[in-house]
Amino acid sequence: MDDRDNERVRIGIVGCAEIARKLCRVIALTPNAVLQAVGSRSLDKAKFFAAENGLSSTGVRLYGSYKEIVEDPSVDAVYLPLPTSLHVQWAVAAARHKKHVLLEKPVALDTTQLDQILEACSSNGVQFMDGTMWLHHPRTLSMRKLISNPQLFGYLDYVYSSSTFCAPPEFLESNIRVKPDLDSLGALGDLGWYSIGSILWAVGYELPVSVMALPQVTCNSAGVILACSASLFWDRSPGCQEPTEPASATRRTVATFHCSFMAHMSMDLTIIGSNGSIHVKDLAIPFEENSASYEFTPLAKFVDLHIGWSAKPERTGILSEIPQEALMVQEFASLVRDIKRKGLPPESKWPEISRKTQLVLDAVKKSIDLGYSPVYL
Amino acid sequence: MDDRDNERVRIGIVGCAEIARKLCRVIALTPNAVLQAVGSRSLDKAKFFAAENGLSSTGVRLYGSYKEIVEDPSVDAVYLPLPTSLHVQWAVAAARHKKHVLLEKPVALDTTQLDQILEACSSNGVQFMDGTMWLHHPRTLSMRKLISNPQLFGYLDYVYSSSTFCAPPEFLESNIRVKPDLDSLGALGDLGWYSIGSILWAVGYELPVSVMALPQVTCNSAGVILACSASLFWDRSPGCQEPTEPASATRRTVATFHCSFMAHMSMDLTIIGSNGSIHVKDLAIPFEENSASYEFTPLAKFVDLHIGWSAKPERTGILSEIPQEALMVQEFASLVRDIKRKGLPPESKWPEISRKTQLVLDAVKKSIDLGYSPVYL
Incomplete structure (x- = not known):
């Protein structure tokens, strides 16, 4: 077995959204990550995604449900490009199965939801990062x-x-x-x-x-x-x-x-x-x-x-x-590897950035709901 | 006498502000305008301005008061780079002496003041333009x-x-x-x-x-x-x-x-x-x-x-x-010439632009004074 392969963080893509194609492509360009599995709401959709993205002859596992992929012990980390309303359920489920979480933006519908996700990541010792590529x-x-x-x-x-x-x-x-x-x-x-x-x-x-x-x-x-x-x-x-x-x-x-x-x-x-x-x-x-x-x-x-x-x-x-999205995956995978191999704690910078962004986003939404009043943070 | 010289609009600069140097320079670059006079609060200041701007050996008239220059019958139009609080007094005085008015921005402290200026220009049949060069x-x-x-x-x-x-x-x-x-x-x-x-x-x-x-x-x-x-x-x-x-x-x-x-x-x-x-x-x-x-x-x-x-x-x-400021003087002088020679009415576009700008500026000021409330126009 190749030692380098052994070191690669095995990523599962949960959901076959359009943006998943972009991440799917760059995981192959990222030296410290490998695409391990793709899960969709149906196996047909997962197979179609695999065929469309040149994964058919690779060893990538295909799943017909989100549950199966977040439970797969061979998956180290998940990338979640799901609609925002599904983030809490699947990000929390992934964290509970000790999967590190790379979550598409917007990360949650509000800070209360995001805090559930961050708490699940923190208490399970997994890295959280949102998908802000720039x-x-x-x-x-x-x-x-x-x-x-x-x-x-x-x-x-x-x-x-x-x-x-x-x-x-x-x-x-x-x-x-x-x-x-x-x-x-x-x-x-x-x-x-x-x-x-x-x-x-x-x-x-x-x-x-x-x-x-x-x-x-x-x-x-x-x-x-x-x-x-x-x-x-x-x-x-x-x-x-x-x-x-x-x-x-x-x-x-x-x-x-x-x-x-x-x-x-x-x-x-x-x-x-x-x-x-x-x-x-x-x-x-x-x-x-x-x-x-x-x-x-x-x-x-x-x-x-x-x-x-x-x-x-x-x-x-x-x-x-x-590409910037490959650099994102590389940074994420690097943090995951440090946690796995060196027992380091997750990097707190990334969840902090996401949470501050969400706090301001909530305040803007609240200001709209209040008829454009100022909202104090 | 040269016919072309005869056609040039004779401009008087009222006030020797820093920005007057810029206009003084470009009047010489403008084919249909000529600098006729410079007036300052004192004759010494006017002389100093003339020396500093290479006007000493020209026939430019120098005045030690704003009053003398706005009353000079050889001056067709005035450029007023005075502090804003002096605009009403001197723009109105100039218009009453049938001088066309090129007025530096901001044109007035509020729309009420501007309306006094515009009314004076309109009732005396003189062109108004503000000094927005771009x-x-x-x-x-x-x-x-x-x-x-x-x-x-x-x-x-x-x-x-x-x-x-x-x-x-x-x-x-x-x-x-x-x-x-x-x-x-x-x-x-x-x-x-x-x-x-x-x-x-x-x-x-x-x-x-x-x-x-x-x-x-x-x-x-x-x-x-x-x-x-x-x-x-x-x-x-x-x-x-x-x-x-x-x-x-x-x-x-x-x-x-x-x-x-x-x-x-x-x-x-x-x-x-x-x-x-x-x-x-x-x-x-x-x-x-x-x-x-x-x-x-x-x-x-x-x-x-x-x-x-x-x-x-x-x-x-x-x-x-x-330069853009020469194009401004050229456009202004062209309108003045049309009024003088063809008896055309003043171009209403320029005072309308100035007035709308002032109306919005007033509304912003009012919103500040009201504690950042919306102000409806």
């Missing part, structure tokens, strides 16, 4: 270095994020992501997750003091959100030492996001500091798979007569040898 | 063509605008633009003017249904705004025919802007339609004087497996033979 792209690390540099970036003033795509009319009424019994958070869950997550990332995961949804949310006939916007407020600039001049006593950070199933594709993240600003246009899914870029404008001033800028945006290109 | 850049026209195209752009979903620069500490307490007796609107007037104007431009100047300032405005010790944000709401997508699918019955447009004297320089305008999106990073003052660009992303979809985009932003570069 956090694992090397571009994200490169931008983090920039905004952590007080000289280059300064304190954080404003964040703008958009997460939109233009879904066809039939999607808006009948897709899983807009069905009240399957994904009742609609665009706020599916797309707002990225925006909220990117804003929290920008502020170093300091929770806002308050959150306010902006009026005029758009819903479909079942009342599921198709488009909404919200703002997040901090009463000081997070993570940065305050300068000493008088006006700075009240330096504050504001963030605004817009998410919509009814607008042209956009994945903007704009972060304005006191000394520089960052612009990204393809945060959640880069334009191209193996490279991505961002623009940083450092210390720009007006030139004399205010007829131009002293500095222009500088583009930084970042190559990614394997 | 509206005259050929880039603006090029973007207008794009967003007016239903196939390329579709209906308007969201607009984001930022107008920020990082002023030194002494500016935040003592500059004209943050003095309660001179420019009491602070950053909302100086920078919010650009953001509000660009949002209104994007929606084709349809006024929003409501406006709401976002919490946590930052003020200096005199209570003048140093940083604020606001959102504007339309209960349908302006200027576009509504599609017929059910969800579209509630398609709405939202815009958000942020303005600040305490953040790195940014002049973002992002316009997201249903079919395409536009990104500009240097709207109010292009990075370079003689060229500017914008990015348009047309009809982007996910590629298979959602591992990239089917279309990337396309950059369009626009050359400007003369």
Whole structure:
């Protein structure tokens, strides 16, 4: 038996959603993971998925139920791309069977549900990670270095994020992501997750003091959100030492996001500091798979007569040898292996990030339900 | 006497503010205008300005008071770069002396004041235009063509605008633009003017249904705004025919802007339609004087497996033979000449744009004063 094979984390995919194809492909590109099993609601669906994704002649086990795959002792970890309303049931079941959990976003319908999942993972000593892929792209690390540099970036003033795509009319009424019994958070869950997550990332995961949804949310006939916007407020600039001049006593950070199933594709993240600003246009899914870029404008001033800028945006290109979702699986598998082989405790960073994102998402939903009132966290 | 000289509109600059240097320079680049006079609070100041700007050996008349220059019968039109609190007095005085008025932004402290100015201009048959330069850049026209195209752009979903620069500490307490007796609107007037104007431009100047300032405005010790944000709401997508699918019955447009004297320089305008999106990073003052660009992303979809985009932003570069402020003076002078020579009435478009911008600015200010309540227009 090959020692390297022995070390690979054996992953089971629970549910054959469209996005499962994406993960299925990259598990093969990930050196420390291997696809062990695929489970669907019926064996026919699992077989169809296997055939469609070139798994037929591999040794991948196929199951006609979610129960069988989460109980399979040869499976180390599960990837759950199920509708959000099924997450608690199957993530908890997997954790109880000592499976590490890679859970698609949005992770839960609310923080109460997420806490059930996190408690099950914690008490069973298994790793939890949500499926936010862009956090694992090397571009994200490169931008983090920039905004952590007080000289280059300064304190954080404003964040703008958009997460939109233009879904066809039939999607808006009948897709899983807009069905009240399957994904009742609609665009706020599916797309707002990225925006909220990117804003929290920008502020170093300091929770806002308050959150306010902006009026005029758009819903479909079942009342599921198709488009909404919200703002997040901090009463000081997070993570940065305050300068000493008088006006700075009240330096504050504001963030605004817009998410919509009814607008042209956009994945903007704009972060304005006191000394520089960052612009990204393809945060959640880069334009191209193996490279991505961002623009940083450092210390720009007006030139004399205010007829131009002293500095222009500088583009930084970042190559990614394997796709961001493979890097996510690699990181997840690496943590799982450390738990299995070294007896290390699960990494708490990932569930903490998910929980903060969910807390803010809940607050936005509550603000909408309260008629766009501010909600304090 | 040269016929061409005879046709040139003779402009008087009233007040020697920093920005007057910029206009002084470009009047010389404008084929249909000529600098006729400069007036300041003292003759010494006017002389100093003339020396500093290479006017000493020209025939430009110098005045030691605003009164003398607005009464000079050889002056056809005035450019007023005075502190906002002085606009009513001197714009009205100029109009009563039949001078056409090019008025720096923000045009007034509120719409009541602006209406006094516009009434004086209207009843004296003189042209009014505010000093928003970017509206005259050929880039603006090029973007207008794009967003007016239903196939390329579709209906308007969201607009984001930022107008920020990082002023030194002494500016935040003592500059004209943050003095309660001179420019009491602070950053909302100086920078919010650009953001509000660009949002209104994007929606084709349809006024929003409501406006709401976002919490946590930052003020200096005199209570003048140093940083604020606001959102504007339309209960349908302006200027576009509504599609017929059910969800579209509630398609709405939202815009958000942020303005600040305490953040790195940014002049973002992002316009997201249903079919395409536009990104500009240097709207109010292009990075370079003689060229500017914008990015348009047309009809982007996910590629298979959602591992990239089917279309990337396309950059369009626009050359400007003369600077945007010269194009503004040229347009203003052209209207003035038509009034003088052909007896045409003043062009109503420009005062209408200024008035709508001021109306929204007033609503944002009112929302702040009411504790961030929505204000209906």
